Amino acid sequence: MVSSQKLYKDNTSIKSMSNEVLENILSFVDSHKDRNSVSLVCKDWYDAERWSRSKLFIGNCYAVSPEIVARRFPRIKSVLLKGKPRFSDFNMLPPGWGANVHAWLVKFSTVYPFLEELRLKRMIIGDDSLQLLADSFPSFKALSLSSCEGFSSDGLKAIAKNCRNLTELDIQDCVMLDGRGDWVSGFPENFNSLEVLNFSRLDSDVNIDDLEKLVTRCISLKVLKLNESIPSEQLHRLLGCATQLTELGIGVSLQAPQNGLYMDLESNFNKCKNLQVLTVLWDSNPFYLPIFFGACSGLTFMNLTDAPLGSGDFSSLLSKCPNLCRIWVLDTVTDKGLEALGSSCPLLEEYRVLPYDPYDLDDGPGVTEVGFEAVSNGCRKLHYVLYFCRKMTNAAVKAVVQNCPNFTHFRLCIMNPCQPDHTTGEPMDEAFGAVTKTCGKLKRLSISGLLTDLTFEYIGRYAKKLETLSVAFAGRSDRGMQCVLEGCPKLRKLEIRDCPFGNGALLSGLAKYETMRSLWMSSCAVTIRGCSVLAKQMPRLNVEVIKDEENDDDLVAEKIYVYRSLAGPRTDAPPFVLTL
């Protein structure tokens, strides 16, 4: 009794050490995962944490409401919000599904007047929202929109005009409502704080005069990524700041070889001595390729997903980039190009090979298991791969993970559904067995090819750190999905399409779904009845069925999206989304 009282006294003295000190210490804790853990220690720590959190991460905008967030965290300066499920990138979600940021901004404008950063992924943001943003936050500094849509040039203009302290405008993979580029002229004459300007894939006809003026006066500019609307002959006007750039993205579309133009461009790129990241949208005569060579020595990341190069050109480019850690490339480079990658870039940690022509089967050989193995032979530090191919073998995959056991992200996409090992005709089960057994740190896995339930057994048994799993055209029975749901303790996101998993599989994960961010299943064997059962048993999950207009079978649940939520069922669901 006495001892426990003494303990109590000691506890209170620690308590009285004061929340201020604790908050101070916590201000060094950045990761939201760590902060979430901190908040679970005790009530005082929960309070200290919520008062000191300045960065908000919301992985699913429907998992929580703006009101709940505002109540808990009073001092937010930076927000990252993610909206639609990832399969929306591939046109699997009908338009008008949701994830509009407006309600969030309305709330933020009242509770977070000092907001500085907004980062959105897969959300809808209209011009009215951008205007609201521009009007409500005088300290606003950074806007990053990734895979968003709903806005036009007017919205961007509002940002340009009103955000006097803007340092970052980063628009990636977004679709604009119009193709106008007059937003650039929205930046006032005395505005010069921009450090990051990225609009490299934006379909926007930017006026080069305005852009030149902007780029010239923003002397702290470090990141400049332009789209293809800039004529290549005029690029030099924007490269005056080349020496200070760490990241550059440009489009080069030149056909006829002209030595004068060549030397002009070459001298500009030679100035890029501090360049770490280069993105090239390339549609030119190979004659011009060497213009970049002078900029490559310090490059750590090269993005060539819009640059169809053959193996020869690719090899010569690579020979200039010894420090490359990450590269994204098209399969036009073929296995030969990948062999060159393996031999030229020993520091490589990540590479992605995307298909130049995913739908057209008679164009080019693409890449195969030969290239896959070749890269792993030379690049032993690999931990991230995304590989699109038309054929693969179990043996090659096994060899790859033997060479590189440290994969954290392994995404293999064999583009013909249900394609077996092309040398043995066997399913690709053993390939993924090898991946899961050998790569103990595996966090993200995408599987493809002809796959039976065995693959899922392997995943459930070995992939203990797996957080994200993407499955298509795989499996034989409910057992497959069940193995994964029962076997992977860290699973957060599961996305499945065209697999024979039905209600049995769905319901085998009842309790599991509350520990996950979301589950997506489309074109599987799940019925509305099964979804209703799930919804009834797990009230804290939102179970949504997305009906395609073409198919009004009442029994089939063609697309389902299941996610945990504190906010209850959506209030903004369109008519084709049934919440059960």
Next chain:
Amino acid sequence: MEGYMRNKEGCLQFLDFMEKERDSVGEGVEEEISRSPSLEHKLELRLGPPGGDWSIKNITKTSKETDVYSNGFFSKSSCSQIPSVLIPPCPERRSFHHESANSSQPCGGRINPEIQTPEKKLVQPSHIDVPTCSNSQKRTSPASLVGWPPIRSFPKKNGTGNSSKLATQSTDEALTERSRRLFVKINMDGVPIGRKIDINAYDNYEKLSIAIDELFRDLLPAQCTSCNRKAEVDRDGRNAISSTLNESREYALVYEDNEGDRMLVGDLPWPMFVSTVKRLRVLKTTELPKLQNECKLLQISNR
């Protein structure tokens, strides 16, 4: 559409059948599959036992339903086109022999108990029919499946990529603005990477042919000399492609129209050509006779 519905009914029939048949399946299978309460028993759907002891008799009985059922798992748009991989690599492997049972496992044979299941039970379902649709397909383009391959595509400036359905209402102005550019792909024999060319930038065949000449001319010498990056202008190369409409030259320009037919360029009035052309190809004239046998051939005339 109807076919798909039929499949679904077939699915449901099969599911009922499965539930009735459940009792006839061995104990081991039940234990293995359902370690969960009776609710899940009722709702559980299975295609086939993962290594259960289905006899051949059972399988042949259900093979009709399984065909239908197995078709039902592809997305609607591909329902009638089973990917080519359902065709076993070699005809000889069609029958599922014991040793080579692993070698040809088309998706259509889903009912086939997998050799690699834990129990390692082997069954020889030699009566399994590969779904009939697969025979008629050489190779199904992934384009028939929605959202596959999982590549993001944008309505890019140069017109490639499928326009995202998610790009909602553009203003009318913007639409006309963009339709002014009409990019078509153009491939040339011997050049692995295709290019794109804006048809609307030209008024007639002559200008088009000059442009194509420019596009590929400098690639030709580059292709010939393997590592010569700074390709010099080759006069001969220039002549090879220009006036491609003239049959006596080394190359001919053909195009693919909106119906998929291949034709020599030059016969239609220019505006009509522009409205029907989908793709262009520069062929060696030696390849032309083959083309004549396969496709419509129109008289060409010098313009």
